[in-house]
Amino acid sequence: MDVAVIGAGPAGLMAAEVLAVGGARVTVYERMPSVGRKFLLAGRGGLNLTHSEPLDHFLQRYREAMPHLRPAIEAFPPDALRAWSEGLGQSTFVGSSGRVFPEAMKASPLLRAWLRRLDQSGVRLALRHRWMGWSMTGELQFGTPEGRTSLKPDATVIALGGASWPKLGADGGWIDSFKARGIEIVPLRPANSGFRVTWSDLFRDRFEGQPLKGVALSFGGETVRGEATITRGGIEGGAIYALSAPLRDAVLAHGAAMVHLALRPDLTASDLTARVSKSRQKQSMSTYLRKAAGLSPVAIGLLQEAAIAAGLNLSAMTPETLAAFINAVPVRLTGVAPIERAISTAGGISFGEIDPHFMLRKLPGVFVAGEMLDWEGPTGGYLLQACFATGAAAGRGVLNYLKRTS
Numbered sequence: 001m002d003v004a005v006i007g008a009g010p011a012g013l014m015a016a017e018v019l020a021v022g023g024a025r026v027t028v029y030e031r032m033p034s035v036g037r038k039f040l041l042a043g044r045g046g047l048n049l050t051h052s053e054p055l056d057h058f059l060q061r062y063r064e065a066m067p068h069l070r071p072a073i074e075a076f077p078p079d080a081l082r083a084w085s086e087g088l089g090q091s092t093f094v095g096s097s098g099r100v101f102p103e104a105m106k107a108s109p110l111l112r113a114w115l116r117r118l119d120q121s122g123v124r125l126a127l128r129h130r131w132m133g134w135s136m137t138g139e140l141q142f143g144t145p146e147g148r149t150s151l152k153p154d155a156t157v158i159a160l161g162g163a164s165w166p167k168l169g170a171d172g173g174w175i176d177s178f179k180a181r182g183i184e185i186v187p188l189r190p191a192n193s194g195f196r197v198t199w200s201d202l203f204r205d206r207f208e209g210q211p212l213k214g215v216a217l218s219f220g221g222e223t224v225r226g227e228a229t230i231t232r233g234g235i236e237g238g239a240i241y242a243l244s245a246p247l248r249d250a251v252l253a254h255g256a257a258m259v260h261l262a263l264r265p266d267l268t269a270s271d272l273t274a275r276v277s278k279s280r281q282k283q284s285m286s287t288y289l290r291k292a293a294g295l296s297p298v299a300i301g302l303l304q305e306a307a308i309a310a311g312l313n314l315s316a317m318t319p320e321t322l323a324a325f326i327n328a329v330p331v332r333l334t335g336v337a338p339i340e341r342a343i344s345t346a347g348g349i350s351f352g353e354i355d356p357h358f359m360l361r362k363l364p365g366v367f368v369a370g371e372m373l374d375w376e377g378p379t380g381g382y383l384l385q386a387c388f389a390t391g392a393a394a395g396r397g398v399l400n401y402l403k404r405t406s
Contacts, residue, residue, distance in 0.1 A: 001025060001402050004140060004153040006131045008035035009382060010168070011370025011391035012159035013114065018395025019157075020121040024402070027153075028123060029142060031130035036111050037168040038161065042384070046105045050078040051381035052094045061382045063245065065375030068351040069386055071357075080379070081388055088113040099381050112281070125211030131160070133177030154399045154405075159370040159391060161187045163344030166278035173347075174372065181396050182362055184350040190342035191376040192244050192383075194236030195251065196335035203305045208232045210298040215239060216265035218328075219257065220246050225265060230298060234337065241343065241379050248336050248346075256334050262327040263299045272323040283305060285315055293326060306330055346376035358390060365401060369394035 001024045005016045008030035016026045028035070042048070051058060055077055059066050082092045082100060090102040090110045102110055129133040132141040132148075175185050212228045217239040226239035240247070243259075251256035264272055272293065280288045289295045289303065307331045314322065339345060349368055353360055360366045369390040377383050377405050381401030 001155075001406070002015060002027075002153045003155045003157065003402075004151065005157045005159065006140070007030075007159035007161065007169075007370070007393050008125065008127075008162055009159060009370060009387065010036070010039055011161075011387040012157065013118065014388050014391030015157040015159060015395040015398070016123050017114075017118060017121070018392050020082060020118065021125050022395070022399040026123045027212055028091055028118075029129040029131060030128045031128065032169045033127055035115065035125065035127070036107070038165055038170060039111060039384075040107045041104070041168060041216070042107060046101050047107045047110065048099050048101060048379070048381045048384070049092065049123070050081050050100045050385040052078065052100055054099045055158070056384070057302075061380075062377050062386065065351070065373075068373075069375055069390070071356065073385065075391040075396075076392045077131055078385060081286055081385060082240075082360040087108060088117065093235065097380075107127070111170060114348075118320070131158075131174065131177075133180065147359060155365045155367065155401055157367045157369060157391075157394045157398060158372070159368070159394070160372050162191075162348060162371040163339050164342040164345050166340055177286060183353050183360060186350055186374045188339065188345045188347040189248060189252075190244075190336050190339045191248070191346040192343035192379050193248065193341065194234055194242040194337040195244075195247060195257075195333040196234040196337065197302065198334055199230075199234075200305060200308070203301055204230075204232055207298045207301050211237065212263070212299055212302065214266065214297075215295070216262040216327075217259055218248070218262070219259045219336065220244050223262075228261070228264070232304075234333070234335075235331065236337065238364075238379065244378075245346065245376060247333060250334055251336055255261040256332055258325075259333060260328040261331060262301070263295055263303065263329060264293060264326055267327075269320075269323055269327070272326060273319050276322050276326075277319040291367055295326070302331075303329055304346075323396060344371060344376060346374075348372045350374050350375045355397075357400060358394040359397055359401060365405075367394040367397050 003019050003024045003026050005028045008028050016028050019026045062069050092100050092102050128145050130143045131348045141150045160174045163172030207230045216225045224239050224242040228237040230240050231357045275292050286300050289300045304308050358367045370387045
């Protein structure tokens with residue numbers, strides 16, 4: 001049983017592990033000179049493997065894709081992913097936000113241990129092999145440093161990711177090959193991305209790169225707490241990413257979206273009003289806001305930026321109006337950051353094209369997994385969990401398929 005796995009990210013490597021344990025001869029084909037490049041990037045600030053919240057709540061994070069992902073994630077849930085990590089010598093812990101991290105807080109030790117285990121189980125790596133689609137007779141075609149080559153394994157798992165961070169290997173170059181085979185592809189869109197905002201030159205030059213800490217962002221009846229960072233062309237960060245799907249859809253549909261930031265969400269309206277009712281005396285407005293409301297310089301700058309855009313004068317506001325403005329600062333998003341800068345992508349192969357075992361209905365023996373499928377999830381461990389779980393599901397699907405056809 002020879003199985004080709006195309007793509008050496010978390011989904012592809014997990015499929016390879018399941019296949020090898022099941023007795024298949026596995027070769028993993030990867031276009032880059034090394035494996036797991038985006039996985040390693042994800043671990044730079046602390047590898048967020050999964051999340052510890054109850055599984056029912058966890059699954060809701062996948063929105064419309066939840067019914068399609070549920071069986072795979074229930075078969076390989078967060079607890080199983082943590083046990084798998086610990087089996088590789090990388091124990092995990094739950095952070096204050098409920099997110100799960102390896103004790104080492106980075107991806108490289110986990111990836112090294114994983115590659116050793118894959119090697120010991122007989123998995124072969126073929127690097128610098130760029131998949132170029134299928135031949136007229138159904139063979140897999142690859143471009144390699146030695147030239148073009150082709151093969152026809154007993155089954156194939158394709159896990160080539162979306163189109164974010166193309167320099168790391170996921171560039172969406174697989175789309176045309178699937179479309180040529182009649183596979184429906186939902187257009188790829190940025191997910192967990194930043195947004196464009198037309199800042200004034202003064203605000204942009206002074207506050208680019210500075211974080212707004214402990215804010216709450218509201219849009220469409222949803223509110224999330226977290227951080228946001230001012231960029232030269234807009235805004236990004238955890239609070240933005242958590243609502244990026246509805247924000248993206250609104251911006252693409254209407255050309256813009258208005259979000260509201262609470263700069264002191266920890267204070268009630270009455271408490272904040274009492275604070276800004278104190279006499280300013282001879283203080284500048286910036287000094288007054290810093291001392292009375294406890295705002296950081298970037299928060300004060302944002303407040304002033306929004307007031308000018310709305311034609312308002314902060315100094316002329318009543319305490320009640322000022323307090324309300326501080327906790328509902330309007331920010332107009334005018335565009336979505338490029339897909340190349342997004343953390344992940346939405347869209348991909350329609351779930352209607354695959355069977356419950358992640359096999360393409362139109363291409364028997366070809367299975368797909370990971371981010372190239374039409375789902376998206378927020379940051380917080382949901383992205384990696386679904387990639388690992390669908391990779392494992394595709395691996396099990398291949399083993400069942402080979403049993404049936406042998």
